[in-house]
Amino acid sequence: MIRDANPLIHPFARPLSRVAIRRTKSYQSDLASIIYETLREFALPVQDKCVLLKPNLVALDEHAAINTHPAVIAAARESFLRLGARAVLVGDGPALDRDSEAIVESMRLREFLGPLQRIFVDLNVDAVQATALRTRASALRQLYLPATVLGADFVVSMPRLKTHHWAGVTLSMKNMFGVVPGSCYGWPKNILHWAGITRALLDINSTIRPDFAIVDGIVGMEGNGPLQGTPKACGVLVFGDDPVAVDASSCRIMALSPERIEHLHRAGHLLGHLREDKIMQIGENIAAVRTPFAVIPAFEKLRLPSSTPPSGS
């Protein structure tokens, strides 16, 4: 079965996007309540549906500093089940390390989710289906994509709030690189780099169209992310029904300008809202939680005009 992805709608015809920012002090907070209550506000159509949570699993992560935190994944899974989802799977296809089991064990995902055999899907080695891309931003035209992603009724992108040394930031859109299977394209999925990260990102997101995004910004990563940056406490979870808008708000929280990040700038014309006046902000306002993130020198240009670099950047 092919997922009935959200249609592409011209920005003028698209309704306001909704983004909720919740202060969340630590991973020991009552995440299940925070996430459940926030999801309820969005009235998501997940009753009896198969939900796929797509966290960002990048590398071995004994200190829980790189990947989406397992406490957030577990709380999101519990919340979607409470909302009536028939099944809630967790799936990713790490790009740089083929040993997905080592990654999930290093981050203690099993301790948070329980037995993983029927919950976790290694998207790198899932069954695949040739899928025509819905846009032609890159020259890729088609990709083989995992059956679990294509068959899910509701896809949730769950990145960690991080800067990225190639793309500027890695948030809910960049996170979708992980659905491209290594069994077809290798580790890393270098075909996407050769197609152009920005353009490939647009094509993947226009085709999969994640229905929702939850950004783990309780502790993010600044500097030389996604692997070698520095943990940065930010104390927020960011939710939304438009991944572009969620990423835009997340950038503003990091004191970065989403309009200056190429893939977001382009996505703002096609996939979702980038402009603040098109985003209905729920919960905390951005200024109240703004936490400037350090970036590598090549990305100093991404800073919001009014922001000052964090000390040590």
Added chain:
Amino acid sequence: MANRLQDANQAPSNPADESFLNLVCIPFLLRSQNPDGGWGYHPQSPSCVEPTSWSLLALNSLPDVPQVRPALDRASDWLRTAQSPDGSWPSQPGLAEGSWVTASACLALQSQPDSDAAVSRGVRWLCRQRPSEGRIWWRFLHWVQRSSAVVRHNLSLPGWSWTPGTSSWVEPTAISLILVRGCSKDAGPAMARRCRQATALLYDRMCPGGGWNSGNPFVYGVPGEPQPAPTAWALLALQDHSQRAENQESLRWLANIYPRISGPGSLALTRICLRTCGSALPAGPEFHALHARNEFFGDVSVYAWVALSLGSLQPWLSWSAFDARQP
């Protein structure tokens, strides 16, 4: 070629390992073979070249299991049928282009009867493949953009890529080198040169302090973290330089990390490497304990690597064994 690679060395005598091999790995591999003869990445999923190649190699290393010969024959037939007219194998049925799995298919078939022609065509395809970062225009762009500040690769060294039209990476380069190095003596100077370049590339991509990751030893001046699996493949490919300081340093890194490896695939490849390179196996995780956690997520390739690591030493991986069998 088949007989050259048949002799097996002793299997490990640890009873727990032997029982895991005989009671878990072999039955899993035999029952997860598809009716068409191939294996998918998981049981009941469509046959693909890579899991079929590793499963074939794993079962081929078992001397006395009665059901194995028919399984090997059916797997060989499937692999030969899956070969593209240009000599390559695609990573997934239906994909038009050949890929890195061409090397693993050739490694698997070279121990099987009636496969010499298929292997030769596969090797020729691999030797025609050039990674894209070596192209003049790309190197010029790299120079203009001063990308050398970002990564420090020597772009003039061609290895092998995962898919055509992309860059060289450690694992496809290492696996291809293991294959073509064995064929290079009678394949002429061009292939020998290619082997030398791939060897140089692997050393160029080594992480500071030893070991390899997918192929980025530095990004923005920060040293990359090595990983067990790429390190194991690279060391297996560089065995004929075993006295080089880089090999020794990387082997030490691998032996040190062994007790802390938490993934069965990485553990199996590390074990294969340490045994093949003649290093003592440190005390480390037991496969049955790792299996009890997630049953390897049903990943066929992982079961095959574990079987390979628990079975006899693999002649197709050993330079000295291969050299001894050269005519």
